Amino acid sequence: MTFRAASLLVAILAFAAPATAQAPKAWRHGVSLMGDVKYPEGFAHFDYVNPDAPKGGRVRLGAFGGFDSFNGFIPRGSEAAGLSLVYDTLMEHAFDEPSTEYGLIAEAVKYPADFSSATFRLRPEARFNDGAPVTVEDVVWSFETLKRVNPLLQRYYHDVTKAEATGEREVTFTFSGPGNRELPQIVGQLQILPKHFWEGADASGKKRNIDEGTLEKPVGSGPYRIKDFAPGRWIAYERVPDYWGAKLPVRVGTNNFDEIRYDYFRDTTVLVEAFKGDQFDYREENSAKNWATAYAFPAVEQKRVVLEQFRDSQSGRMQAYAFNTRREKFADPRVRRAFNLAFDFEEINRTIMFGQYVRIDSYFFGTELASKGLPDGREKEILESVRDKIPAEVFTTPYANPVGGSPELARKNLREAVDLLKQAGWTVSRDGGKPALKNAKGETFVVEFIYADPSAERILSFYVPALERLGIEVRQRLLDDSQYVNRIRSFDFDVITMGWGQSLSPGNEQRDQWGSAAADVAGTQNVVGIKDAGIDALIDRLIYAKDREELVAATHALDRVLLAHNYVVPQFSSVADRTARWDRFSRPDRLPPVGSLFPTVWWWNAEKAKAVGGRP
Numbered sequence: 101m102t103f104r105a106a107s108l109l110v111a112i113l114a115f116a117a118p119a120t121a122q123a124p125k126a127w128r129h130g131v132s133l134m135g136d137v138k139y140p141e142g143f144a145h146f147d148y149v150n151p152d153a154p155k156g157g158r159v160r161l162g163a164f165g166g167f168d169s170f171n172g173f174i175p176r177g178s179e180a181a182g183l184s185l186v187y188d189t190l191m192e193h194a195f196d197e198p199s200t201e202y203g204l205i206a207e208a209v210k211y212p213a214d215f216s217s218a219t220f221r222l223r224p225e226a227r228f229n230d231g232a233p234v235t236v237e238d239v240v241w242s243f244e245t246l247k248r249v250n251p252l253l254q255r256y257y258h259d260v261t262k263a264e265a266t267g268e269r270e271v272t273f274t275f276s277g278p279g280n281r282e283l284p285q286i287v288g289q290l291q292i293l294p295k296h297f298w299e300g301a302d303a304s305g306k307k308r309n310i311d312e313g314t315l316e317k318p319v320g321s322g323p324y325r326i327k328d329f330a331p332g333r334w335i336a337y338e339r340v341p342d343y344w345g346a347k348l349p350v351r352v353g354t355n356n357f358d359e360i361r362y363d364y365f366r367d368t369t370v371l372v373e374a375f376k377g378d379q380f381d382y383r384e385e386n387s388a389k390n391w392a393t394a395y396a397f398p399a400v401e402q403k404r405v406v407l408e409q410f411r412d413s414q415s416g417r418m419q420a421y422a423f424n425t426r427r428e429k430f431a432d433p434r435v436r437r438a439f440n441l442a443f444d445f446e447e448i449n450r451t452i453m454f455g456q457y458v459r460i461d462s463y464f465f466g467t468e469l470a471s472k473g474l475p476d477g478r479e480k481e482i483l484e485s486v487r488d489k490i491p492a493e494v495f496t497t498p499y500a501n502p503v504g505g506s507p508e509l510a511r512k513n514l515r516e517a518v519d520l521l522k523q524a525g526w527t528v529s530r531d532g533g534k535p536a537l538k539n540a541k542g543e544t545f546v547v548e549f550i551y552a553d554p555s556a557e558r559i560l561s562f563y564v565p566a567l568e569r570l571g572i573e574v575r576q577r578l579l580d581d582s583q584y585v586n587r588i589r590s591f592d593f594d595v596i597t598m599g600w601g602q603s604l605s606p607g608n609e610q611r612d613q614w615g616s617a618a619a620d621v622a623g624t625q626n627v628v629g630i631k632d633a634g635i636d637a638l639i640d641r642l643i644y645a646k647d648r649e650e651l652v653a654a655t656h657a658l659d660r661v662l663l664a665h666n667y668v669v670p671q672f673s674s675v676a677d678r679t680a681r682w683d684r685f686s687r688p689d690r691l692p693p694v695g696s697l698f699p700t701v702w703w704w705n706a707e708k709a710k711a712v713g714g715r716p
Contacts, residue, residue, distance in 0.1 A: 127208040127221065131191075132200035133282055133605055134648070139194070139202065139349070148196050149353025149701050150688045155339070157704020158359040159685070160380040162371050165552065165581030166332035166364050169313035173293075174249050175589055175623025177313035178582050180335045181362040184291075185355075186320035190220050190239070191288030192350040196692035199605045201288045202350050205234055205321065209288065214278035218287055222269040227344040228294045228321045236265040241295040243273070243287075249311055251623040255612040259283060259643075279644045282607040294319050321345075323355040336361040353688075356703035366580075368555050378682060378714055382698055385678040387555055388453040395680060404712045406683045409676035413693040415601055416467040418460060420668035421549075422598040426591055426619075426629040429545060432524040433491075436666040438517035442566040443669050446505030452558055457672035459501050463659050464602050465673060469652060471660040473498050478653035482641055483660070489634030491664040499663040501670060510566070517570055528571040537571030548575040548594045552584035556597060559671075589622045591629065597671070598627055606655055610639045614662065628667045635661055684709040 130137040145151045163181045172179035191201035191209070203209070206220035226234035243263040246253050259276040260283060266272040273287045297319040298310045308314070317326045323346070327338035337360045345351050363380055365371045368387075372394050375383045385391045399405040421439070423430040430436060445459045462470035475483050475495065483494060502513045518528065521537065526545055528535050537545040547567070549560060557576065564574045579587065587593050600613055609625075612618050616636050618626040638658040645651040677695045686705040691697055709715065 127210045129208055130194075130200060130202040131209060131284055131288070132197060133285065134197070134199045137200055137202070138197050143349050145349050145352035146194060146196065148688055148690060148692050148697070150703070151353045153353050153356045153686075153701075153703040155356050155703075156358050157356075157684075157706070157709070158361065159357045159382065159699045159702075159704070160361045160363060161382060161699075162374060162380040163362045163364045164368060164371060165366070167335070168315070168331060168582070170315060170318050170326070171310065171313050173246055174311060174313070175251055178585060180329070182324075182335065182337055182360060183318075184322075185324035185337050185360065186318055186322045186326065187291040187293070188226075188234075188321040188323075188345065189289055189291050191285070193289075194350075195694050195697060199285070199603070201285050204345065204348065204350055205239075205292055206288070209284060211284050215275065215281050215283060216278040217272055217274045218284040219266060219270055219272040220287070221267075222271070224269065225344055226321060228297075228319055229325050229340050229343075230294070230297070230319050232294060232296060234292055234294075234321055236267075236269065236271045238292055238295050239271045239290070240264060242293045243290060245293070245298075245310060246290070251618075251621045252612050252625065254621075255615065255618055255624075256286065256608055258608065258611060258617075260287060279646070280608070281645075282605065282643075286608055292321060294321075323351065324360065327359065332364060334361060334363045354700050356701075357699055358704075360699060368553055375680065381684065382681040383679065384696075385680060388456040388674070389558070391456065391678050392454040399682070404683055404714075405680055407678075407680050408696075409678050410691070410696040411676045411693050412695045413466075415603055415694070416462070416464040416469060417599060417601055417673060418463040418465060418668070419597070419599040419671045419673065420460070421595050421671065422628050422668045423595055424591060424593050424627070424629060425667065427594065429547075430594075433666045434520040434524040435526070436669075438520045438524075438570065439567070440666065440669045441502045441513040441517035441520070442570060443502075443563055444504035444510050444513070444566065445501070445672060446503060447510070448559060448562045449672065450505065451562070453672070457674055460670040460673050461499065461501055461663075463600065463662050464606070464655060467602065467604060469602070469604070469606065469655040469659065471499070471656040471663070475657065475660060478649060479656045479660075482638070482650075482654055482657045485641075486634045486637045489632075489637060490661045494660050494664050499660065514566065514569060521570065526571075535569065535571035536573070544573055545571065546573040546575065548577060550577045550579055550584060550587060550593050550596055552579055552581050554578060588627060591620075591622075591627070596627065598668070600625065605651065607643050610642060610658070614658075615639055630665075630667060632665070682715070683712050684715070 129141040167178045167180040169177035169179050172183045188205050190206040192204040194200045194202060205222060205226045207223045208221045209218055211218040228234060240263045247257050259280050260273050261276050262274040264272055275283050298308050301307050302316050315331060323340055323343045324337040325340055327336045329335040339355060339358050365374060372390055374380060376397050395407055423436055425431055449455055449457050464470045504510050504513060525539050526537050528537055560576060567574050588596060613625045614630050614635050616631040618624040619629045619631045638661060642654040642658055645654050679696050684705060685702045687702045
């Protein structure tokens, strides 16, 4: 499981319907926080899979950077791609149902009407890939250990106070109080580790330590295991032939490839060329320039390479330049807004992004959870309850990004930025004819943008001149992957590009993203350093919402307040995931609206592969 800040954590959570006349502790094969589950007990498979998909073949994927560890649970080192393939969870998410999970390691779950605890009943056939059974002791140890070693999970499981054996195959998680309706599903996402492996010794006799990185192949209970690897260069996973869960309804039709391999590349341009050279099979393209210009090559014209876009309507996203507000120069929201005024998205989109993007204007962009207009109804009531802790403008002024796209609008925005900077104590002086922004102490405003992807320089090449016209001295630093991650983890940066993914039912993960308790913890998603009593109160209101209407209203309120603080300069998003693949694979006819689901529900097509040819 990956918890790195540059990789964006997307927690697929849920929101439960109010308790009904149903027995409060009845065993359930699945749980949904959006009402009743779609699939009945004893269902055969998910509708979006091909239950008869053939097993076999190999898929090659490209990865950026490198890796030095197979321990993805600690906030140190660079973990290898694909490690989640090795581990099973208590429950499995259904991609065609927002906020719904069905039993995997746990065959059933029950909880009282007040959501003060949850009990999971383990499947007797659940096994680790070394043949050892998955026990209640493994579940308790996994919870206690992961909560201890991982700062993100410490906050994610903040309200889960205890795990204990309550039967031969039953484990009960006790929560800090009633009313937190998503906690049963949050616990269901827990990856289960083999206690006997981590408390044992390696081949040399050295005792293993889960607090440290390692390149020893781990033992899991999942559908794949590590086959072979070269540190930092490539890693290959092989399908476990006697995988214990292969015939479960949540697994039928999935994990169809015999081998999944990741090859690492140090440069994004090389990544594209490697794909075109048939060095790997599938690529998601996040560059508008590449999508418009890089895929006009013979294999596309010959239809050996397929270009396809997939929509994702079940998740939201904020991608932005994120300020480190722990640094005094970014403490004033007027300074942060001035940076936004200097960002001419319309010109950038027209000039170098082929008009393929829209500007992000919400932390829950693309979903019903995005705030709009002025607050009213239940949202306004929630905001009134924290009026003394939030910016007054949330009641009077809808959030809007500045609009550019012409020299006149750009100049207007920069004039407004100068006024805001002056109000914040920064004025422009000229040193040798070059404008310099200085404070009352005579200190020059210097900002450093750090990044690991060289393609970031294309956007900065348009952004930096506008900042320099404001008198800001701009420095750019390209770092290797490990340096970049370590700088972020230690909060040693001015501005970074950051992405936060959101589900349709946000909840406890919001504490890690915006909560005060996470602001100074290494490895947190609160890279901005937000410490705000109003935001903390709104996060709690969201987590303890009593129904869907209140959840949506509380999320609108939280979104509105986050935007009002100008913690980030929102960037942009496309309307669909752009993908390219060598045409060696098949997929079900109908996929849920969550992207391509490659390679999870796809399979190797030998006839297509023969026609495409050319594969090493």
